[in-house]
Amino acid sequence: MDIVFQRPETLRENTTHYCPGCTHGIIHRQVAEVLDELGLRERTVGVAPVGCSVLAYNYFNCDFVEAAHGRAPAMATGIKRSRPDLIVFTYQGDGDLASIGMGEIVHAANRGEKICVIFVNNAIYGMTGGQMAPTTMPGQITTTSPKGRDVNEVGYPLRMSELLSSLRTPAFIVRTAVHTPKGMIETKNYIREAFQNQVDNKCFSLVEVLSTCPTNWGLNPNKATEWVEKNMVPYYPLKVFKRPGEEI
Amino acid sequence: MAKKLMKGNEAIGEAAIHAGCTHYFGYPITPQTEIAEYLAKRLPEVGGVFLQAESELGAANMIYGSACTGTRVFTSSSSPGVSLMAEAMSYIAGSDIPAVFVNIMRAGPGLGGILPSQADYFQAVKGGGHGDYRCLVLAPSTVQEAVDLMVDAFDLADKYRSPVMLVGDGMIGQMMEPVEFKPRKQVALPPKDWATTGCKGRKPNVITSVFMDPEVLHQFNLKLGAKYEEMKKHEVRVETYKCDRQMDLLLVAYGTTARICKTSIDMLDELGIKAGLLRPITLFPYPEKELYATAKKASKVLVVEMSMGQMLEDVERILKGEKPIEFFGRTGGLIPAPEEVFDLAKKLVKK
Numbered sequence: 001m002d003i004v005f006q007r008p009e010t011l012r013e014n015t016t017h018y019c020p021g022c023t024h025g026i027i028h029r030q031v032a033e034v035l036d037e038l039g040l041r042e043r044t045v046g047v048a049p050v051g052c053s054v055l056a057y058n059y060f061n062c063d064f065v066e067a068a069h070g071r072a073p074a075m076a077t078g079i080k081r082s083r084p085d086l087i088v089f090t091y092q093g094d095g096d097l098a099s100i101g102m103g104e105i106v107h108a109a110n111r112g113e114k115i116c117v118i119f120v121n122n123a124i125y126g127m128t129g130g131q132m133a134p135t136t137m138p139g140q141i142t143t144t145s146p147k148g149r150d151v152n153e154v155g156y157p158l159r160m161s162e163l164l165s166s167l168r169t170p171a172f173i174v175r176t177a178v179h180t181p182k183g184m185i186e187t188k189n190y191i192r193e194a195f196q197n198q199v200d201n202k203c204f205s206l207v208e209v210l211s212t213c214p215t216n217w218g219l220n221p222n223k224a225t226e227w228v229e230k231n232m233v234p235y236y237p238l239k240v241f242k243r244p245g246e247e248i
Numbered sequence: 249m250a251k252k253l254m255k256g257n258e259a260i261g262e263a264a265i266h267a268g269c270t271h272y273f274g275y276p277i278t279p280q281t282e283i284a285e286y287l288a289k290r291l292p293e294v295g296g297v298f299l300q301a302e303s304e305l306g307a308a309n310m311i312y313g314s315a316c317t318g319t320r321v322f323t324s325s326s327s328p329g330v331s332l333m334a335e336a337m338s339y340i341a342g343s344d345i346p347a348v349f350v351n352i353m354r355a356g357p358g359l360g361g362i363l364p365s366q367a368d369y370f371q372a373v374k375g376g377g378h379g380d381y382r383c384l385v386l387a388p389s390t391v392q393e394a395v396d397l398m399v400d401a402f403d404l405a406d407k408y409r410s411p412v413m414l415v416g417d418g419m420i421g422q423m424m425e426p427v428e429f430k431p432r433k434q435v436a437l438p439p440k441d442w443a444t445t446g447c448k449g450r451k452p453n454v455i456t457s458v459f460m461d462p463e464v465l466h467q468f469n470l471k472l473g474a475k476y477e478e479m480k481k482h483e484v485r486v487e488t489y490k491c492d493r494q495m496d497l498l499l500v501a502y503g504t505t506a507r508i509c510k511t512s513i514d515m516l517d518e519l520g521i522k523a524g525l526l527r528p529i530t531l532f533p534y535p536e537k538e539l540y541a542t543a544k545k546a547s548k549v550l551v552v553e554m555s556m557g558q559m560l561e562d563v564e565r566i567l568k569g570e571k572p573i574e575f576f577g578r579t580g581g582l583i584p585a586p587e588e589v590f591d592l593a594k595k596l597v598k599k
Contacts, residue, residue, distance in 0.1 A: 043446035047313070048456075057454045063444035065316045066456035068339050071309035074301070078313025079444070081297050082271055082321070086446055104309070107302035 008032040010041045012061045021214035021221025023178045024052060027120060028059055030178075030188040031089070034195050035062065044087040045079050047072040049101075051093035052126040070101025073108035076115045087198055089116040094135040095125045098158050102134075105164070109204050112169040116194040117204075119160065122211040123232060130216030134158040137231050142216070157235065161208045165241035170203045173241040177210035177233065179225035190240075203244040210236055251426040256391045256416065257282035257324075259427045260350060261290060263398035264322055266429045269348070270296040271321040273310035275303055275329060278362040279418040280352035283324040304329040308336030308349075315340065315347040316455050318443030320402050324350035326418075327368050328359060330376070337411050338377030341472070342457030344442070346405035349383070349413045350398075352421035355554075355581040363581020364418035366503060369558035372415050373532045380469050382476045383413040384483060385531040387502045391425035397529070403435045404483065408475055409442075415531065417554060419504040419583065479533045486535035489513065491524035491542050496597045498546035498571075499525045500539065500563050505552050505584060512589035521597050531559070536566045548596055549573045552589055554582075 007013065010032035018024045035041045041062050048056040050069035057064030067075040072090035080088045097105050097119050108115065124142055125131040132145040135157045139148040149157075165173040174190045177183040187209055194205035210232050212224040219227055254262070261283045264272070272291055274284040284300065291298040301307035307323045314321040325333055330351045340347050351372060355365040372385045384404055388394035398414055405412040444453050459465035489510055491498070497516075499509045506527040513523045526542050528535050543549055549571050551560045557575045564573055576592050578584045 042448035045317075045444045045446065054458060057452075057456065061447075061452055063447050063452050064454045064456075065313065065444055066343070066454075066458055067312075068309060068335050071305065071312075071336070074306040074309035075313035075316075077299070077306075078271075078273065078310035078315070078321070079317055080313075081299055081310070082314040082317045082319040083445060086317070103302050104306055107306065111299075 008036045010035040010061050012059055014058050016059055017055065018052065019215040021212060021224055023211040024120065026178045026184060027118065027187070027209055027211065028056065030184070030191050031091070031118060032060065034188065034192045037192070038195055038199060040087045040195060040199070043085065044089070047076045047079070047088065047090040049090065049092040049096040051096045053091050053093060053120070054127065056091050070096050070099070071104055072096065072101065073104040073113070073115070073117065077108055077111070077113050080113055080115050084114070087195065089118060091118045092120070093126065094119070094121045094123065094133045098134040098160050109164045109171055109206065110167050110169050112171065112204050114198055114201055115204060116198055117206040118191065119206055119208040120211045121208055121236070122213040123157070124213050124216050126213050126216055137235065159236060161206070161241050164206060168247055170244035170247055172197050172203055172205040172243055175208040175210070175236055175238050175241065177228060177238055179210065179212060179228040183238070197244070210238070251428045253424055254391065254427050255282060255422065255424045256394055257352065257421040258286040259391050259395050260324070260398050260414070261286040262429065263395040264402070265290060265294055265296070266432065267320065267399040267402040269320040269322055269402060271314045271319050272296070272323065273299050273301050273307045273314065273321070274323050275301050275307045275325065277326045277329045279354055279421050280324050280326045280350065282421070283350065304332035305335065308333035311347050312336045312340050312345065315345045316444045318440035318445065322348035322350065324352065326352050326354045327356050327365070330368065330371065334371070334377035337383065338379050338381060339457050340411045341381035341383070342379060343455050344409040345455065346409050347411050348401045348405050349411060351413060351415045353415060353417050355579060361581045362418070364504060364554060364583060365579065365581060366417055366505065366554040367556070367558065367579060368415065369531065369553070369555060372413050381472060382532055383411045384408065384479055386412065386414045387529060387531050388414065388416055388420060389503050389506045389527065391420065391423065392427050394420055395427050395429065399432060403437065406437045407435070408479060410475065415503070417504050483530055484533050484535045484538070485529035486538045487527040487529060488542060489525040489527070491526060491545065493522055493524070493545070495522050495524045495546035496548070497521070497523040497593055498543055498549045499523060499552060499589070500549060500559070501525065501552040502528050502531065502559065505554055508584055508586050509552055509589055511586035512593060515586065515590045516593055519594070521594065523593060534562055534566070539563065539566050543567055543571050546571065550576060550593060550596060552576045552584055554578055554584070
């Protein structure tokens with residue numbers, strides 16, 4: 001009998017600590033499948049963030065380092081500039097990348113670091129228990145915006161893909177989502193494109209993935225995927241923002 | 249090799265290359281910017297990499313990443329910038345990674361001034377960042393010594409898998425002196441089999457400072473503590489000057505201040521006042537036994553620093569009240585004059 005489906009070699013045989021219905025597992029698997037398919041596992045170094053995926057190295061079966069909060073792109077820069085032959089990716093959430101790590105991500109992108117960034121945007125701080133993120137939706141209730149995000153007080157959610165695609169430096173910037181089967185297929189294709197860019201030494205690549213946080217949103221997994229479609233997708237359009245060669 | 253006249257900051261940059269350092273990440277700040285400027289030109293000439301970071305946070309986390317691949321790497325900054333680097337330093341210590349930091353200290357606190365200072369002693373020696381860690385701290389008092397210690401810093405970092413910091417005041421960075429790049433000592437160092445370089449032919453390596461299990465983290469801290477005890481046993485460096493006699497006064501100073509004190513001691517000699525100098529070269533590990541033994545031969549102790557009295561607290565700790573200890577400090581970028589130390593010493597001896 002042929003094996004038609006199995007664990008990617010780039011994933012370890014560990015049970016994740018992620019909550020039921022959280023989409024980190026899907027995104028981990030897609031990154032792992034792409035590393036398998038491109039034959040990159042043995043020359044890849046991942047950079048884990050601070051946030052729910054802080055322990056990502058327990059699940060990925062490749063070399064990994066754990067960065068300080070928000071500093072993953074700086075650490076990845078250090079790795080890639082020291083060993084350009086390695087494939088380097090960061091895996092960051094929205095608090096890590098868009099709040100405390102805003103400086104590091106903008107400058108890594110602007111320098112055109114030949115790294116891949118998997119940016120998981122679930123509009124909330126998950127690990128610390130559901131605080132307001134820079135990507136939290138207007139009116140969204142969190143533990144630090146108990147009356148809902150007031151845009152007059154704290155501004156509108158940051159659209160990182162739009163912001164980063166305004167940079168002149170060639171890059172691959174895309175926003176995608178994993179709340180639908182179609183979105184999952186597209187996401188994996190974009191992740192593959194991002195890693196292929198790095199193999200070809202082409203450009204900085206960032207794949208923003210709209211993700212769910214059923215636990216901190218207070219929704220069951222089904223309702224959470226509906227919430228992504230209803231609330232996040234209209235504000236965070238799913239599209240390729242930039243490919244190398246398309247700079248203005 | 250012939251001696252070359254070099255500015256301290258540039259000599260530190262060249263010394264790093266001499267030590268086999270191939271990568272530098274940094275951010276401009278006075279009075280150490282010449283290190284970055286020198287390496288921007290020089291590192292590419294030797295096939296190395298220079299990168300200007302977006303901030304000291306960026307620079308320090310870049311050297312963290314670079315060091316994780318087993319690369320010889322360093323960064324440099326001055327006081328306010330080193331405060332920002334303290335984050336990465338704690339992570340580097342917390343994951344057993346070797347890296348070299350240089351702090352050309354300027355006057356603080358806050359933005360302070362740009363002139364020489366020694367007010368980052370606590371930050372360098374007692375931690376600086378969070379958690380139970382130490383840096384091995386080297387304090388040169390001449391440009392030549394800055395070169396020699398900078399070369400050793402990389403070996404020490406690799407030997408102990410630890411952050412090592414070279415601290416100089418702005419004077420060390422800015423003044424020019426003749427220097428020589430001596431042939432490197434061959435030091436047997438452990439293999440960097442922990443480095444994250446792709447897992448071909450081995451199990452994946454993970455570099456992390458996260459230990460969620462308190463018992464595991466406690467054991468890790470005990471391991472770090474044991475490492476610092478090894479440093480105390482093997483790495484203490486100290487110079488004494490005119491201490492081979494009974495002394496009216498023992499001066500304790502490091503870096504530029506120590507050079508000034510030597511002049512004051514020679515002036516005191518002419519008056520028949522016997523003074524000596526103990527100059528720690530390693531600020532951590534501190535020459536505790538050497539200070540205790542040397543102070544026994546002196547009637548009084550005078551600590552001189554370009555600070556409000558930071559190393560003073562270590563001297564007090566080590567001498568345990570057995571000798572009267574006086575302090576002279578200048579801050580804000582003011583450098584003690586040999587005459588000032590001389591005048592104070594005279595008064596103290598007469599008392």
